[in-house]
Amino acid sequence: MSENTENGAAMRAVSQDVFGDPEVLKEVERPRPVPGMSEIVVRVHAAGVNPTDWKHRAGLPWMREPVPVLGWDVSGVVEEVSRGVTLFKPGDEVFGMLPYPHGAGAYAEYAKATARSFARKPSNIDHVQSAALPLAALTAYQALVDTADLRPGQRVLIHAAAGGVGHLAVQIAKARGAHVIGTASTGKHELLHELGADELIDYRTTDFTEAVGDVDVVLDSLAGDVRTRSLDVLRKGGTLVSILPRDSDADTKKAAERGVRLEGMLVEADHAGMRAIAELAQEGRLRAHIDATYPLAEAAKAHTHGETGHTTGKVVLVVR
Incomplete structure (x- = not known):
């Protein structure tokens, strides 16, 4: 500086x-x-x-x-x-x-x-x-692309899909060719479908663990009980990326027992990531x-x- x-x-x-x-x-x-x-x-x-x-x-x-x-x-x-x-x-x-x-x-x-x-x-x-x-899109990009290596055809669950990070993550995941599942209140489903979500779950009326399974990637922005239960919907070898701090080792232990990855990340300034985001926006695939x-x-x-x-x-x- x-x-x-x-x-x-x-x-x-x-x-x-x-x-x-x-x-x-x-x-x-x-x-x-x-x-x-x-x-x-x-x-x-x-x-x-x-x-x-x-x-x-x-x-x-x-x-x-x-x-x-x-x-x-x-x-x-x-x-x-x-x-x-x-x-x-x-x-x-x-x-x-x-x-x-x-x-x-x-x-x-x-x-x-x-x-x-x-x-x-x-x-x-x-x-x-x-x-x-920038911050929200970089968070989503670094979580889904850099950390989870999301690939075409994979199933991704995005919590709080209508939030700042979530609604951009939906679009980034769709641009990667993934099958996108999101949690959000019903009133926000129309917008999320327009942004590319394939399946939507109203978290207020439906337990997501009963509605979805065999997921390759989970993007967690809620932590707490939601993060713990999200480990149950991952397939073996799947990845949960949390953008909030982990406050106990219980989830780490559970992830190891289930044979899945649990990663916590903090967004970083990233020229390559910003250029990728700019390209998606320029192509009309991210807004x-x-x-x-x-x-x-x-x-x-x-x-x-x-x-x-x-x-x-x-x-x-x-x-x-």
């Missing part, structure tokens, strides 16, 4: 002094970032909002102080490049995920990160659409469903909306 953090110019950003409810988020004036070696500064047009944002805002167990500026999803225009950058020039439209978890800073007019955290924005979608993709947008100054309202747990797809902050 650069030792320089400002160039004398100011920008609008959303910050917080203490952990707490959404109301701790305030619009402030902060110094504009300056790119360090191999970094770029992006003029932010839109910033995606993810569950990890409000978890960091409220304070995670390992955090000693708040993140100065939240947010990891960025879509915008390259403002400045530093020495060593060959991928982009000022004026290029890009989107990407700031390195997670220590590279936050998307809730601002300008954000910086290593150039390879970004890819060129697909020309057929706007900045709101592209800002909704984010936008549940709501808010101006940057209303980040607190965006968090309140997201924390209801009833959103479909993504919430996005419009910066400019």
